[in-house]
Amino acid sequence: MRGFSVSNVIHAPLYIHGLGALSALGDGVEEHRESIRGGLMAFRPLGELIGQDAPHSECYAGWIRNRALLTNRKWAPASMAALHVARQAVRAAQWSSEELKDAALVLGTSRGNVAGWLGPWSGRRAFKVMAASNTIHSEPATAISIELGVSGPNHLVASGCAAGLDALGLAMMMIRAGAAKRALAVAVDLPLVPILLDQYASSGILSRRQDMDPYSPASDGFIPAEGAAAVALSFERSGTVTLEYHATNSDAWNPLGVPENGGRSPDLLDGWGGDRSQIKAVCPHATGTQVQRAADHMILRRMFGDALPDIHLLKPWIGHSIGASGLMEVVTMMSFLSGGSLPPNRRHLTGIEGVRMPVGELEASGYVVKMSHGMGGHNSLLLLHSGK
Numbered sequence: 001m002r003g004f005s006v007s008n009v010i011h012a013p014l015y016i017h018g019l020g021a022l023s024a025l026g027d028g029v030e031e032h033r034e035s036i037r038g039g040l041m042a043f044r045p046l047g048e049l050i051g052q053d054a055p056h057s058e059c060y061a062g063w064i065r066n067r068a069l070l071t072n073r074k075w076a077p078a079s080m081a082a083l084h085v086a087r088q089a090v091r092a093a094q095w096s097s098e099e100l101k102d103a104a105l106v107l108g109t110s111r112g113n114v115a116g117w118l119g120p121w122s123g124r125r126a127f128k129v130m131a132a133s134n135t136i137h138s139e140p141a142t143a144i145s146i147e148l149g150v151s152g153p154n155h156l157v158a159s160g161c162a163a164g165l166d167a168l169g170l171a172m173m174m175i176r177a178g179a180a181k182r183a184l185a186v187a188v189d190l191p192l193v194p195i196l197l198d199q200y201a202s203s204g205i206l207s208r209r210q211d212m213d214p215y216s217p218a219s220d221g222f223i224p225a226e227g228a229a230a231v232a233l234s235f236e237r238s239g240t241v242t243l244e245y246h247a248t249n250s251d252a253w254n255p256l257g258v259p260e261n262g263g264r265s266p267d268l269l270d271g272w273g274g275d276r277s278q279i280k281a282v283c284p285h286a287t288g289t290q291v292q293r294a295a296d297h298m299i300l301r302r303m304f305g306d307a308l309p310d311i312h313l314l315k316p317w318i319g320h321s322i323g324a325s326g327l328m329e330v331v332t333m334m335s336f337l338s339g340g341s342l343p344p345n346r347r348h349l350t351g352i353e354g355v356r357m358p359v360g361e362l363e364a365s366g367y368v369v370k371m372s373h374g375m376g377g378h379n380s381l382l383l384l385h386s387g388k
Contacts, residue, residue, distance in 0.1 A: 015242055019089055023226065037344075043223055054194065063226045064190075078109065083140070142154075164323055166374075169248060208220060222287040246380070251264050255376050277307065280365070281369070370384070
């Protein structure tokens, strides 16, 4: 059975008008691109952020350096990060207030405002635990709507690690269905909260290595990271990178992970109907857990057979920003694709037998796939195209 595909509504490509990004790699898409080109190692011991006496002080993580960007007396830290990247994307798109007013807004997150809610956040006005806006997952979308004057359709997606990619897919679907002429897709997660880190560690998925190598047999988990990303899109022609296809399905198998045989993820491309030999690169989920390692291998083999495209892993650069990770990686890919290239892999990563993992920038022309997997067996796939 095929996964649901927004391309079944209208097949015309959607164009990217503006991008926004904020993470340990920097502020803005240009800083992210140049940090990767310069080989920046963005991960540092957690003790530098949460204190040397913390249980996980020796584990590595990636966090937004400029904490002032996340601090506001009204809005929670995640809302401030989402608002920051939304402003970047809208500024790059050069949308007028009238154009922005009727745009659709879709925001993806896994943890919402847990940072600044279950833990204190210096500089923010104190709220009771059960008072708005602390416990409202949708506050980041509300903040963007109010501060930027976006009064079109407004949705929040919370599908775990796939939330960011799903937010973009839903934004695509809304435009193709005629619900809006343009859309703003945003994703955010700030998971570096002691109570969450405790849960990750107790589950055995928090890495203690700085050199994240997702496909190594010695990989011991993921590196958590803060991140926010945004994409402004519409049918109006802009640039050479297009959003072609999005599909999602579920394994209906386990609430905690992906089946080692890849489950239904390989079916996600069935609804596209294009020539898979034209897909030049794939960015898998590649979290660093052993379950994901086995699943990614099977997904790629079942989806492409022996003719696998090049693999580009982005979490070794950015870390795993949970619900923001899919859109963070898409925005990073787009920033390189807009210049006609693909992001390089970190050197010395463990590869997959018979598959290239380029460590230099390669010219990009053709289709690129990004995949994400959320808790509960939720799978999401996006197909991009670069005309260069």
